[in-house]
Amino acid sequence: GAGVSQSPSNKVTEKGKDVELRCDPISGHTALYWYRQRLGQGLEFLIYFQGNSAPDKSGLPSDRFSAERTGESVSTLTIQRTQQEDSAVYLCASSLDEVVKTQYFGPGTRLLVL
Amino acid sequence: GENVEQHPSTLSVQEGDSAVIKCTYSDSASNYFPWYKQELGKGPQLIIDIRSNVGEKKDQRIAVTLNKTAKHFSLHITETQPEDSAVYFCAASKNTGFQKLVFGTGTRLLVSP
Numbered sequence: 676g677a678g679v680s681q682s683p684s685n686k687v688t689e690k691g692k693d694v695e696l697r698c699d700p701i702s703g704h705t706a707l708y709w710y711r712q713r714l715g716q717g718l719e720f721l722i723y724f725q726g727n728s729a730p731d732k733s734g735l736p737s738d739r740f741s742a743e744r745t746g747e748s749v750s751t752l753t754i755q756r757t758q759q760e761d762s763a764v765y766l767c768a769s770s771l772d773e774v775v776k777t778q779y780f781g782p783g784t785r786l787l788v789l
Numbered sequence: 790g791e792n793v794e795q796h797p798s799t800l801s802v803q804e805g806d807s808a809v810i811k812c813t814y815s816d817s818a819s820n821y822f823p824w825y826k827q828e829l830g831k832g833p834q835l836i837i838d839i840r841s842n843v844g845e846k847k848d849q850r851i852a853v854t855l856n857k858t859a860k861h862f863s864l865h866i867t868e869t870q871p872e873d874s875a876v877y878f879c880a881a882s883k884n885t886g887f888q889k890l891v892f893g894t895g896t897r898l899l900v901s902p
Contacts, residue, residue: 708889716895718880718890720889766832776838778890780825780833781832
């Protein structure tokens with residue numbers, strides 16, 4: 676079946692602009708996660724959704740970062756007033772629910788802020 | 790909070806050799822330990838995971854061992870092949886309700902023909 680998809684695959688933007696990154700989880704997966712991966716680094720947790728609610732936003736690095744999820748499906752990660760340090764790969768993952776831990780990752784969005 | 794350390798950062802082996810990657814964790818309450826493989830330009834893919842009620846799990850050429858007392862777990866790849874070349878990440882989390890996965894910093898494995 677279809678896996679997790681993300682769009683765009685690549686995004687180049689100018690410092691100060693806003694960007695929206697989209698994630699389509701596996702159908703039926705109620706849990707959705709966003710991670711950031713800087714070049715050559717590990718995965719940094721950003722936010723978790725269970726259904727449409729976000730019980731854990733502890734990883735969002737600043738108030739410029741926000742995320743929402745609608746219809747227990749698509750999620751959007753928004754970065755306002757982008758900075759060069761926001762350049763990274765943003766990965767989305769989904770799992771059947773919060774109890775079944777297996778997370779399936781999408782291919783990521785590579786964001787470059789000039 | 791949980792902290793996961795992973796070693797080595799890079800590992801080069803000859804095709805057919807074994808490769809071992811080790812991780813340590815800090816939170817004794819962690820009890821779920823997955824391993825992910827990330828190929829260039831792709832998202833991480835789960836290759837094996839282990840829960841704390843077992844000490845070892847095998848899947849063909851891949852095995853994971855867990856030592857709860859010492860708080861470390863290891864990935865073992867036998868008969869390595871060039872297509873095993875990738876970055877491997879370990880992770881740890883608790884298994885009650887939502888507990889985020891905390892990832893190690895990754896190991897770049899290079900298998901030379």
